Amino acid sequence: MNKSFILSTGSYLPKKTLSNDEIALKVETSDEWIRQRTGITQRHIADEGELTSDLAVNAAKNAIEKAKILMDEIDLIIVATTTPDKTLPSCATIVQSKLKCVNAFAFDVQAACSGFIYAVTVADSLIKSNNRIKYALVIGAEIMSRIVDWEDRSTCVLFGDGAGAMVIKSATHFNEITENPTRGIISTNLYSDGNVDILCTNGGISSTGDPGKICMNGREVFKHAVDKLTASVRETLKCNDLKIADIDWLVPHQANIRIIEAVVKKLNLSMKKVINTVDKHANTSAASIPIALDNATQESKIKPGSFGLLIAIGAGLTWGSVLLCY
Template sequence: MPIRAARIIGTGSYLPEQILSNAELASRLDTTDEWIRSRTGISERRIAAPGEYTSDLACNAAQQALQMAGITADSLDFILVATTTPDLVFPATAVRVQRKLGATKRQMPACDVQAVCAGFIYALSIGDSLIRSGSAQRVLVIGAETMSRAIDWQDRATCILFGDGAGAAILEATTESDHAILSTHLYADGQYEDLLRTPGGISHGLLLDPSSGSGLLHMRGNEVFKQAVKALEEVVDQTLAANGLDKAQIDWLVPHQANIRIIQSTAKRLGMTMDRVVLTVNRHGNTSAASVPLALDEAVRDGRIQPGQLLLLEAFGGGFTWGSALLRW
């Protein structure tokens, strides 16, 4: 019996209209455009409009992916939304996306995945497993965030980093394992939670409250940077070893867009020049779970990614959570 694998048949993305530049931030905070760019690589980021929610961003990205794949939402078997900024505590943002896409007729399952910036990699791995096991034929995987709603805009160490957006990918079962997801690798280490977190939460009896700082992002940047570089170097080596590949065989690195220095470190580990790395951090900032699918969709649509090429996707996020996906396009 042929081995089932999952291939990506469509990608999509969405960015809110509002652009927040470094210059505008510098007019509000003790910072400069040069300071932000030299330390992060970011020049601007997108901000969701009032009344524009994570599910709205997710739906726009999903519709683009469906259009590229040439299928309808009712032909899906599962919807996964990776997000750390859901519309509501419940129901899941994925359920709201299902309704907005008009995909309720078959009552397909839908749920959220919360692994912060590594969320899309986690959700992609789950989707891949659903297809490999025969539980699904088609899975919609979305990374969507409105990180601007969880930011302290007076904290220059964090507010310069994050933006809003959504990216999507549609997985479909295939027996052509040479053009599919080859492997995924997921990790977590909860002992570092205090380095990157949002204080408060329902079981603490606290919800989002900007006046008290509850629910707003707190980060110890230098320590996060050190752990991210180490973890991503290890996951690159582990992914290559698991597939019996040499680093020179990777055609494209599609990384989480957190910080240009972290991305450069991973590229160096792979012996890659930066022209083989998909970069959007300068225009998008850190969009958490949305960053990898946003970068992937851009490189697919502009023709950089071609059939037969080998792609390494990786991400690192709060928790800490991190992971990678290796796929042949």
């Protein structure tokens, strides 16, 4: 069977930042309150003229440059986003147009904060079933600041804007699989439960005619996140006959340091193995995992041949994991 593996990663964060102290000027909160409950110190905010596709393109160019491939070599583009430029066409086709990836087919995936996990799973499946695909470009890109209620301190402190990208390569056309047969995406799992009310927006195109603002039951989200992410990891380990000690690094969805710490504690995994960047960019939804992964690779925290997990949970509720050998 064909196999896919990560060739490169890239990321992009808007230049403008918003500190906790600046948020405290808008709502009743403080830097200390936000840090203690979330681990966040700042978030990046897109400029008024910046679109989600612009963030995605910048992250994609970063990843493609590292991959040392040409735009017309990309066969597939998937963009995971909750905040596309337009209702139609897809953000992925807009990205395709801006990059001039003339030989690719492109589409969006919407699974909220789990979107990148879903997108990687779809790309991996398509590569395995379609020998025509040599390179897939998978992007998570969000401008969450435009669906945040800036008068709601329980949610506005949590979110930021950004994009992360990954170039995934098919092993069929290359020799890497013979050089290191364990390298690549080993397995993925996806779940959803239809629990749609604890994390949602209060609007939509067919209901109110606008995207609405984020509404969240924080306590319920926390409880579900810890239980479901822990169960997802354990299921992945069981299916692959692995133990938690076999995992060299973990890239969790960068939503809240308390969720990350609670999951890690239940798994009995050392925090030293956890990639944590939530303090720098807050919750960027579908973009958070590829941003964190790119940050870790730049800092050489992830070594070739090491085993790692990507895990996320988002509105829906949707959740899942990706097990890979880097």
